[in-house]
Amino acid sequence: MQLNVAMISEGSYPTGKGGVSEWCHSLISGMNDVRFNVFSMSSEKGLRYALPGNVDEVLVEHLHSPDFKHGIDENYAGDLMKELTPALSGAPLDCDELLRLSKRSEFSADELLGSDVNWNTAIAYYKENFDGKAFAPFYIFWTSLFYILYKTLESVGKVPMSNVYHALNAGYAGLLGCLTKLKTGGSLIVTEHGLYFKERRFELSNSGIPSWLHGMYEKFFESLVRTSYRYSDMVTSVCRDHTRFQRGIEPNLKETRVIYNGIDTEKFRSNKVKNDREHFNIGTVTRITPIKDILTFIRSAKHVLEKHDATFYIVGGVEDEEYFEECQGLVEELDLEEHVKFTGFQDSLEWYPKFDVFALPSLSEGFPLTILESLSFGVPCVATGVGGVPEILGEDYLVEKWDPEGLASKISWLLENPEDRRRIGVEGRELVESKFSLERMISEYRKLYEEMI
Amino acid sequence: MTSITLPLKKIPGQRPRLPTFFGGRKITAPAVLLSTIPFTLYLYLRLSQGNPLSYNLIGLLPYLGGFVSIFGYIMKSKRAMEMMIEADLDEAEEIFMESRDYFRKLLTSNIAFSIILTAMFSYYLITKGGTLLFTTGLISVASIGIALSSILRMYDWKSTLDYFIIAFAFESVFLIFAFNGPVWLALIFPASSVSMMDMILRGIKEYNLRSLFEKMIN
Numbered sequence: 001m002q003l004n005v006a007m008i009s010e011g012s013y014p015t016g017k018g019g020v021s022e023w024c025h026s027l028i029s030g031m032n033d034v035r036f037n038v039f040s041m042s043s044e045k046g047l048r049y050a051l052p053g054n055v056d057e058v059l060v061e062h063l064h065s066p067d068f069k070h071g072i073d074e075n076y077a078g079d080l081m082k083e084l085t086p087a088l089s090g091a092p093l094d095c096d097e098l099l100r101l102s103k104r105s106e107f108s109a110d111e112l113l114g115s116d117v118n119w120n121t122a123i124a125y126y127k128e129n130f131d132g133k134a135f136a137p138f139y140i141f142w143t144s145l146f147y148i149l150y151k152t153l154e155s156v157g158k159v160p161m162s163n164v165y166h167a168l169n170a171g172y173a174g175l176l177g178c179l180t181k182l183k184t185g186g187s188l189i190v191t192e193h194g195l196y197f198k199e200r201r202f203e204l205s206n207s208g209i210p211s212w213l214h215g216m217y218e219k220f221f222e223s224l225v226r227t228s229y230r231y232s233d234m235v236t237s238v239c240r241d242h243t244r245f246q247r248g249i250e251p252n253l254k255e256t257r258v259i260y261n262g263i264d265t266e267k268f269r270s271n272k273v274k275n276d277r278e279h280f281n282i283g284t285v286t287r288i289t290p291i292k293d294i295l296t297f298i299r300s301a302k303h304v305l306e307k308h309d310a311t312f313y314i315v316g317g318v319e320d321e322e323y324f325e326e327c328q329g330l331v332e333e334l335d336l337e338e339h340v341k342f343t344g345f346q347d348s349l350e351w352y353p354k355f356d357v358f359a360l361p362s363l364s365e366g367f368p369l370t371i372l373e374s375l376s377f378g379v380p381c382v383a384t385g386v387g388g389v390p391e392i393l394g395e396d397y398l399v400e401k402w403d404p405e406g407l408a409s410k411i412s413w414l415l416e417n418p419e420d421r422r423r424i425g426v427e428g429r430e431l432v433e434s435k436f437s438l439e440r441m442i443s444e445y446r447k448l449y450e451e452m453i
Numbered sequence: 454m455t456s457i458t459l460p461l462k463k464i465p466g467q468r469p470r471l472p473t474f475f476g477g478r479k480i481t482a483p484a485v486l487l488s489t490i491p492f493t494l495y496l497y498l499r500l501s502q503g504n505p506l507s508y509n510l511i512g513l514l515p516y517l518g519g520f521v522s523i524f525g526y527i528m529k530s531k532r533a534m535e536m537m538i539e540a541d542l543d544e545a546e547e548i549f550m551e552s553r554d555y556f557r558k559l560l561t562s563n564i565a566f567s568i569i570l571t572a573m574f575s576y577y578l579i580t581k582g583g584t585l586l587f588t589t590g591l592i593s594v595a596s597i598g599i600a601l602s603s604i605l606r607m608y609d610w611k612s613t614l615d616y617f618i619i620a621f622a623f624e625s626v627f628l629i630f631a632f633n634g635p636v637w638l639a640l641i642f643p644a645s646s647v648s649m650m651d652m653i654l655r656g657i658k659e660y661n662l663r664s665l666f667e668k669m670i671n
């Protein structure tokens with residue numbers, strides 16, 4: 001039987017750049033004999049990757065500003081809404097019933113959004129939970145959540161037919177995977193890189209959304225995540241830490257497996273031997289967004305520079321313009337313009353070999369490829385002990401979140417001990433070759449795909 | 454992963470770019486009215502033939518009333534929408550009813566005003582044969598009607614542009630009638646602008662709080 005896999009993504013491959021997209025691209029490129037389809041829900045239209053030859057079909061469901069259309073059969077909309085409202089209490093959705101209903105009639109997300117049922121349900125929920133609070137933020141918020149939920153339902157028949165569906169995260173992509181799997185009789189794998197639920201919670205804390213709406217948001221995504229976990233045949237995680245969380249949130253989760261991320265160790269190799277020197281380069285490779293806590297990286301620079309001459313490089317594109325401005329403001333405030341450089345989006349391959357130490361102060365991570373990449377280049381790393389990071393780095397190289405002094409202290413120690421720095425670099429390279437290679441990761445996913453058909 | 458979970462630009466916590474009360478851009482109605490001025494001035498200067506500063510200037514006075522009405526609408530609309538963002542559901546309903554009532558009165562008074570002015574200019578044409586005052590008066594009245602009816606346009610540029618095209622076509626045809634006669638045919642234009650305003654007045658009856666929020670988000 002020909003193995004045929006449909007990747008279902010949400011805001012990542014192939015319209016966005018970042019860790020998940022790179023991972024997906026490597027996985028597809030590394031399995032030449034497997035045919036792939038890609039279905040992506042994204043606010044971006046253009047493809048950011050040249051697709052490998054084994055990709056048959058790519059469909060992007062573009063998420064634009066919603067349009068409220070009227071005229072849907074209100075009884076039908078009511079039946080659908082009845083099945084969707086558990087999302088507001090955090091309970092998993094009944095995908096069998098949702099699928100049965102979605103087959104009953106044609107509908108569009110815009111029609112559901114413009115239905116009397118949508119408005120009346122929103123009003124009833126508002127009166128029950130938020131009476132007396134500002135209505136406009138509530139309704140805008142309601143629309144932003146339900147619009148994509150409706151879009152997900154609308155997309156069920158659009159995912160290219162395959163025998164394995166692989167959702168790149170829980171949430172909307174996971175829910176679409178569940179419904180598609182039930183509709184076509186295939187199998188579903190959900191891979192969690194970061195924990196979707198925790199990421200949404202973090203997103204919330206940085207969004208400026210009024211705090212009284214936070215509970216609704218959390219419950220909504222808890223529901224989507226639990227649904228994804230409950231209906232998938234396998235939930236894979238990139239580290240053990242995530243598996244514990246997944247079982248905690250959805251007791252009916254069928255099966256989990258940890259498959260560590262891997263990288264192409266030949267591509268991430270440098271023959272350049274760093275000489276001892278007076279000036280050091282400290283770097284991080286990351287998207288500029290609050291979850292990566294660039295501010296702590298910048299603050300740590302101030303402490304390191306008290307003892308060492310160094311330049312701090314932040315290599316990566318800006319995802320959050322407001323946060324970028326905040327970072328630039330901090331650089332000015334600390335008078336670090338000469339020592340902290342934002343390179344913008346660049347080929348990271350050219351940057352790792354220049355670094356003496358790599359730092360990753362993220363507030364949340366899955367299993368960061370950037371750490372593996374820097375280790376593969378023999379560059380020692382210091383990072384926050386979040387997600388799967390402790391499963392790569394030893395205790396000595398971990399720091400607490402929001403701790404610029406701790407980060408600076410570990411960086412300084414590495415700078416002051418060139419012999420240890422070199423030794424750690426060599427050990428890091430060996431670790432990546434033995435445990436975190438791309439070949440190993442691809443072979444584990446291939447095995448998993450084969451088990452699924 | 455780039456988030457798709459907060460896709461709306463107008464998310465709570467961020468100040469949304471507010472449309473006017475009926476969902477359009479603040480700039481549309483004044484811009485439509487301004488865009489008609491060259492047509493009116495051309496008509497006026499061409500017909501006044503060397504004597505522009507005469508009593509015929511009265512024909513342009515309705516423009517003043519038009520700008521005052523539109524400015525009033527924008528200011529009232531801005532205040533209403535700002536209050537709407539902070540209001541709970543009951544307060545929002547109150548603000549909505551009060552504002553809708555204001556706009557209904559504004560349009561009704563403009564319809565009445567247009568009918569009275571059209572009658573006056575027509576009377577002047579019949580009794581004194583004042584062609585210039587008649588045509589400039591009518592084009593002013595008709596232009597205000599078009600501009601006021603544009604307040605129901607949507608926020609997007611395509612919809613705004615559509616209205617400019619309507620206004621340009623309307624004014625051009627008016628000029629053709631005014632120059633090639635018979636001049637009384639120009640009465641069609643204030644009549645149709647009054648009927649456009651009346652149609653919008655009927656539309657406003659069906660406009661409710663839900664429609665307002667849908668337009669705000671859209």
